[in-house]
Amino acid sequence: MFRDFLHRSLQRRLLVSLLLGVGLSLAVFQIVVDQLVDRYIARSFASPSVNTVERDRLLRAVDLVLLGGVITVLGVSAIVVVIAVRRGLEPLERVGTAAQALSMDRGAQALPLADIPREIRPLCERFNELIERLLEALEHERRLAAGLAHELRTPLAEIRAIGEVAVARANVGELHESLRQMTSAASGLQGMIDSLLAAARADRGAVRQALEPMPVASAVRSRLERLRHADPASSARLVVNVDEDAWVHIEPRLFDVMLLNLLANAFQHGDDGSPVEIQWLDTTAAGTGGVLRVRNHAPHLTREDLRHLVERLPRPQEEDRLAATSGAGLGLWIIGRLCRALDLDLRLDLDEAQRLSVELAGFLTL
């Protein structure tokens, strides 16, 4: 019970420890001094002529003075100890109060490091680092959720608006075109959801178990066929340069998701009308395995923007600008996640002709 009472408060523990220490020291001091004084008095009054009554009175008086002194010193020490402990623990209490006031909703402030004793400074610094990382992660998730909202809400809005217009017009002749457009928007939405699920479930261990040999040209053709069906205008811009003999060890579904996002990103965010080139480079001899490259014209992108494209965490003022440039999309973030699971390198480059090149390097070739 008392142990619990003590362990719940650092201040109580320190106070009791110090008071016990001071009390015991004074008790020992009192006993030792008392013994010494008693012996001295006994020796001084050793003569038979001395009145033993007087000697005993003197001994009691000395005992009382010593006891009084010890009690007084103990009382003063207790006050000093209480004040010293409280003042000594003040920085810790300040840190505790600051930590209690932290709120993730309001954008947490770091713990104050001014006047913090060196003993707890490393703890506070580490805590601040962890809070900063946590806030970064939360901000990343928030921006990702905002990006997802945009990518998913827009095709939903398309489907709903096209449907409502078709219902309002009730024109059978236009119905076929409305249904075609709704199917196309739903197909885009499905592609996005499949990609997000693939990115969320991509796990290195599971992916390694599912690797199988696959011809690159055939996978590209298959994706292209579906693209032609969903978006004939964009597919006409595609220039394919893939060797028929190129084979890779890959998880076929993830390869298709990467292809879908590479192409969708280039079509949606590249310059309208300019060609999009998909190319396979076998650089096994150079030690980098196979490389899948997609290039599109991105006239408004700068080299500075490249590092923000994959992390999907631009600062707010950059977010709008990146959204308005060619090459930025959630697709690249998905590709980045899949590359990590597949041990591939994702490289972005912008050449002098303002062509954005997105390369996936490190494919295991056959």
Place this chain on the structure above:
Amino acid sequence: MKILLVEDSERLAAALCSSLRDDGLAVDHAGDGRAALRQIRVYTYDLIILDLMLPQVSGLEVLKAVRRSPAPTRVLVLSARDQLEDRVGALNLGADDYLLKPFALTELKARVLALLRRRYGETSGLLKHEALTLDTNARVALVGGMALPLTPKEYGVLETLLRQRGKCLSRLELFESLYDGLNDASDRVIEVIVSTLRTKLTQAGIKSLIETRRGFGYRVP
């Protein structure tokens, strides 16, 4: 009423344009921020329906440009960005309304009409002149409770003139408020519309509502 729809999704833009045009509104479309800036330099719009995530120039930049101009254009932001700071940011930059995607078409139209009413300082959806009443929500003209059989363009001319009662509007101004930028008709079509409108009004017992001021245009006194 002239509206600019700034939306990069071709499918969504096509559906919205056709639906708003069915209601007699003149709708221009810009597929990216740069095209929108070009459009607002050339035309004066009553309302801009603006997406935020746009290619070339962002929607917020377009909004800033609109607010820098002296035109009393209303701006309805139509965005998939659902965070509180997005809505507050856009409204603080001068947007008049914010609608989140996906949305009901009827809600979009109601908000569009409400903003157009506010653009002309109206509180209700009714415009009245003697026995004539225009219900701007239902987009119908009534004389003594009976609906006048007006075409969307005739209704549009009548609504524009009644909204700006006392102001003389030139043929070109009326044309631009009724036709989108891609229309290649001549502004002389306004003469034909006004003529048929006058005939219908006269047949309903409303005479001399629309005055012609030679060399200047038309007005409702």
